[in-house]
Amino acid sequence: MDEFLNQLTQSIPALRRYAYALVRDSSIxxxxxxxxxxxxxxxxxxxxxxxxxxxxxxxxxxNIHLNHYRSNKRNPLAQSSEITENLTMSPQLQNPxxxxxxxxxxxxxxxxxxLPEEQKQVLLLITLEGLSYREVAEIKxxxxxxxxxxxxxxxxxxxxNMASSTTASGxxxxxxxxxxxx
Amino acid sequence: xxxERFEGSELLHAYVDGELNASEEARVEQWLDTHPExxxxxxxxxxxxxxxxxxxxxxxxxxxxxxxxxxxHPQIPATxxxxxxxxxxxxxxxxxxxxxxxxxxxxxxxxxxxxxxxxIPLRTVDYNALTSPAMEAHWVYTPEVKHPVExxxxxxxxxxxxxxxxxxxxxxxxDLSNNGYQLMGGxxxxxxxxxxxxxxxxxxxxxxVTVYLSRSDTSISTSSAREGEVAFQFQKDGxxxxxxxxxxxxGYAVIGDMEHNELSQIADNIYQQL
Numbered sequence: 001m002d003e004f005l006n007q008l009t010q011s012i013p014a015l016r017r018y019a020y021a022l023v024r025d026s027s028i029x030x031x032x033x034x035x036x037x038x039x040x041x042x043x044x045x046x047x048x049x050x051x052x053x054x055x056x057x058x059x060x061x062x063n064i065h066l067n068h069y070r071s072n073k074r075n076p077l078a079q080s081s082e083i084t085e086n087l088t089m090s091p092q093l094q095n096p097x098x099x100x101x102x103x104x105x106x107x108x109x110x111x112x113x114x115l116p117e118e119q120k121q122v123l124l125l126i127t128l129e130g131l132s133y134r135e136v137a138e139i140k141x142x143x144x145x146x147x148x149x150x151x152x153x154x155x156x157x158x159x160x161n162m163a164s165s166t167t168a169s170g171x172x173x174x175x176x177x178x179x180x181x182x
Numbered sequence: 183x184x185x186e187r188f189e190g191s192e193l194l195h196a197y198v199d200g201e202l203n204a205s206e207e208a209r210v211e212q213w214l215d216t217h218p219e220x221x222x223x224x225x226x227x228x229x230x231x232x233x234x235x236x237x238x239x240x241x242x243x244x245x246x247x248x249x250x251x252x253x254x255h256p257q258i259p260a261t262x263x264x265x266x267x268x269x270x271x272x273x274x275x276x277x278x279x280x281x282x283x284x285x286x287x288x289x290x291x292x293x294x295x296x297x298x299x300x301x302i303p304l305r306t307v308d309y310n311a312l313t314s315p316a317m318e319a320h321w322v323y324t325p326e327v328k329h330p331v332e333x334x335x336x337x338x339x340x341x342x343x344x345x346x347x348x349x350x351x352x353x354x355x356x357d358l359s360n361n362g363y364q365l366m367g368g369x370x371x372x373x374x375x376x377x378x379x380x381x382x383x384x385x386x387x388x389x390x391v392t393v394y395l396s397r398s399d400t401s402i403s404t405s406s407a408r409e410g411e412v413a414f415q416f417q418k419d420g421x422x423x424x425x426x427x428x429x430x431x432x433g434y435a436v437i438g439d440m441e442h443n444e445l446s447q448i449a450d451n452i453y454q455q456l
Contacts, residue, residue, distance in 0.1 A: 012250065013242040021238040029241075034250055035327065039388050046386045056387075063388040066421070066439055068325045108233040118421055126199055127234045133201055142441070148192050155195070155227050162226075 004044055007053040008037065014054065014129060015061055021124050022065050024113060032068070036061040058129070059139045062121050104162070111161040119154040122147055194220060198227045313417045313424050315373050316394035316435035319380050320422065323369070324390040331367030331382050341368050348377040349397060351431045356393060356452040358383050363391055363448070373397075391438040391448060398433040414449060416442075425449035429456065 015036060019029035039060050040047075047056060112120060125136045126147075133151075137144045196202050197210040214221040323330055333341045338355060346353040348370055355365060363383035371378045371394075378396035385391075417424045423445050426435040434456070436449045 012246050013244075016244070016246065016250075017238055017242040020241040021234070030247060030250055037250070043386045060388050063385075067388065067390060104229075105233055105237055108230065109237055112234070112237075116421075124234070124238075127231045128238055133196070133199070148195065152191065152195055155230060158230055159223075159226050162230075 004047065004053065008040060008057070011054045011057050012037070015057055018058065018124060018129055019061060019065070021112070021128055022117075022120065024109070032061060032064060035064050039064070055135060055139050058125065058131075059141070062125075062140065065121070066117055107162055108158065111158045114161070115154050115157060119150045119157070122150040123154040126151060191223075194224055195227070198224055198231065311374060312394075312396060312398070312428075312433040312435055313426050315371070315378065315396070316380075316392070316426070316437055317417075317419055317422055317424060319371055319378075319394060320392045320437040323380065323382065324392060330390075332369035334367040335365040337367075338365065345370060345377075345379040345395075349379055349395065349432070351397070353379065353395065354456055355381055356455045358391070358448060358451060361444075361448045361451055362386065363389075366390075389438070389440065391436065391440075391445075393452060394435040394437065395432050397431055398428045414446075414453075427453070 012033065015033045016029060019032040019036075020026060023029050023032065036057060040053075040057055047053065112123070115123065122136055122140065125131045125139065126133070131139070133144055133147050137147045140147070142150075193202075193206075193210060197207060202210065214224060333344070335341075342353055342355050345368060355368070358365070362385050364385075366382045366384050368379055368381040371380055373396045375397040378394065380395075381393045383391045383393075414425050414427050417426065421439045422437060423440065423442060424435050424437045425445060426433065427449075428434070434452070436445060436452060438445045438448065
């Protein structure tokens with residue numbers, strides 16, 4: 001297997017993780033990843049061998065995501081989250097190292113889904129994919145100041161939305177959420 | 183990472199994300215000891231980071247479905263041999279899904295636009311007549327996987343002739359390869375002023391730009407023709423930006439989801455070619 005395909009294959013798990021967090025639906029996420037891989041293969045001639053293939057794939061996936069899911073918020077298909085449904089079954093959540101309470105995670109999941117896509121991408125590339133600010137600036141082709149401002153706006157929005165839900169959640173754990181209808 | 187790169191709350195973010203060296207970290211920790219409000223924010227962000235990991239990180243440990251690997255690069259089992267584009271797995275199901283999402287997105291985008299119109303009564307006539315349908319068309323067609331264009335760039339000569347005939351004005355299809363965008367093709371669209379045209383371009387990384395042309399309202403075209411000069415105007419809606427102008431019988435709009443400067447260069451390039 002050549003170096004390109006090797007690196008491409010090794011990037012798949014991370015791309016799936018990133019795509020899944022962006023769209024919160026396994027099958028849509030896999031379609032997104034497949035689209036990304038196909039584009040990557042089609043354009044392999046344009047890949048500079050010395051560059052980081054994974055970064056390049058992150059960039060392609062981010063662009064496809066923006067193309068396809070720009071109207072995410074207004075798209076009811078994207079509103080269902082498997083995570084919220086699967087929370088009770090997830091083995092990670094029974095791991096004592098990850099003892100964040102379930103209500104917090106459910107709310108966080110929802111709050112992330114509601115972030116503007118550009119902020120969501122930056123937040124996830126940093127906090128989920130563990131990339132540096134500089135790498136994210138390169139992937140997104142934006143100045144590092146823009147990375148910082150998107151990250152800080154994303155965190156501030158999450159904090160605000162989480163604050164309202166954590167204070168309101170009683171022992172029953174079922175916080176009624178008011179749905180805004182446009 | 184130099185100290186100058188981060189200041190104020192940036193330093194706190196950088197601390198949470200492990201962007202600092204040991205001495206910078208120590209400085210931040212000292213600061214946090216005496217600033218409980220900042221310490222609280224930092225703890226909240228750390229909790230968010232941990233939450234993101236708990237929610238989504240497990241996905242990378244799951245087994246990759248075989249169709250993803252075989253579907254996207256069936257040549258992997260073979261150790262040699264050139265890539266064969268035609269061996270790509272047909273993606274009909276995915277295309278149908280994206281079609282559905284694309285049209286839903288377009289529909290909801292349309293709704294969203296109407297909503298905006300209601301909220302903001304002070305829209306100029308030319309915005310409604312040109313940029314609004316141009317942006318809607320951009321939102322509807324750029325997400326398309328299977329049918330982003332009606333006539334592909336393979337038939338570029340035919341495309342130019344056909345659309346020139348329908349718009350009753352000679353059209354040049356701009357070449358944006360200098361900006362890193364290749365023509366995908368174009369389509370005919372309805373508009374309030376008759377037939378309109380959309381050309382779509384794509385970068386190697388999958389970003390898409392559209393150029394929209396329609397006949398301008400007579401009032402606008404005569405006034406700009408009299409002045410003999412063209413003014414670029416700018417419009418932004420969410421992350422979508424548009425430059426537009428009128429020249430001769432036509433209105434032009436260049437739409438993209440990118441930074442102001444990059445789109446401005448593309449608009450310049452197009453204007454030079456017309």
